[in-house]
Amino acid sequence: MAKRERTTCFQDVAPWEDQGGFTLAELLVFVGVMIIMLIGIASMIRSGAQSSNVSYALSRIEDTATEALETMTRQIRVCTSVNANSSSSRLIVSGDFRGSGTTSTLIYDASGGYLRKGPSLDAMSDWVEGVSAVTFDYYDYDLSGGTWTRLTPGSPNWNSRVKRIDVVIQFSRPAGGVTLERSYKGSVMLRNSM
Numbered sequence: 001m002a003k004r005e006r007t008t009c010f011q012d013v014a015p016w017e018d019q020g021g022f023t024l025a026e027l028l029v030f031v032g033v034m035i036i037m038l039i040g041i042a043s044m045i046r047s048g049a050q051s052s053n054v055s056y057a058l059s060r061i062e063d064t065a066t067e068a069l070e071t072m073t074r075q076i077r078v079c080t081s082v083n084a085n086s087s088s089s090r091l092i093v094s095g096d097f098r099g100s101g102t103t104s105t106l107i108y109d110a111s112g113g114y115l116r117k118g119p120s121l122d123a124m125s126d127w128v129e130g131v132s133a134v135t136f137d138y139y140d141y142d143l144s145g146g147t148w149t150r151l152t153p154g155s156p157n158w159n160s161r162v163k164r165i166d167v168v169i170q171f172s173r174p175a176g177g178v179t180l181e182r183s184y185k186g187s188v189m190l191r192n193s194m
Contacts, residue, residue: 049176053176056175057173057175057176058175058180061130061171061173062182062184064129064171065171068128069169069184069186072167072186072188073187075097076167077188077190078095078097078191079094079095079106079190080094080096080103081093082138082162082165083105083159084159086153086159088135088136088153089110089133089134089135089136090107090108091108091109091136091165092105092106093105093106104119105119106119107120107124108136109124109134110131110169111124113130113131114130114131115134128169130171131170131171131172133169134167134169134170135167137165137168138150138151138153138159138162138164138165139151139164139165139166140161141164148164162190163190164188165190166185166186167186167187167188168183168184168185169183169184169185170182170183171183171184
C-alpha cells in the first residue's frame with residue numbers, strides 16, 4: 001500500500017516573511033492622508049456655509065434698503081414743508097401722508113442700530129434694523145442758472161427753499177464672520193414745493 005502524504009490547510013511561513021498586509025508606517029500615512037482630506041472637506045463645507053450666510057444677509061439688506069427708501073421717498077415727496085429743526089441726520093417734515101386731508105408731522109433719524117420714524121421725537125419707533133446712520137442733504141433749484149444748490153441746515157430760511165432731498169442710509173450687519181457695510185441712496189423732489 002502506498003504511503004499517503006499528509007496535507008494541511010496552513011502553510012508554514014516564517015513570521016518575518018511578507019504576507020501581503022500593511023505595515024504600521026503605511027497605515028499611519030493612510031490615516032494622515034484621510035485626516036487631511038477630511039479637514040479639507042470640512043473647510044469647504046464651512047466656507048460654503050459662510051458664503052451662503054453672507055449672500056443671504058446681502059440680499060436681505062438690499063430688500064430692506066429698497067423698501068425703506070421707497071417708503072421714505074413716497075412720504076417725503078408729498079410733504080408740504082420741511083421743519084427748520086431738520087438737520088443732516090434728522091428730517092422733520094409735515095404733510096398729508098395718508099391722503100386723508102389732515103396734515104401731520106413725520107420725523108426720520110437713526111439711533112441704536114435702527115432707522116427710526118414717528119410723529120414726534122417722544123413717539124419715535126424703531127423701523128428698520130441694521131442701520132448705522134442716515135444722512136439728509138437738502139437742495140434748492142436755481143432757475144436762472146439751471147443748477148442745484150446745496151442748502152445748509154440752520155442758515156436763514158433754508159427750509160423754505162428745499163426742492164430736493166437726498167437720503168443716504170448706511171447699513172452695518174454681521175454675517176458669516178464679517179461685518180457687511182453698505183450705503184444706499186435715494187433722491188426725491190418735493191412735489192408741493194416747485
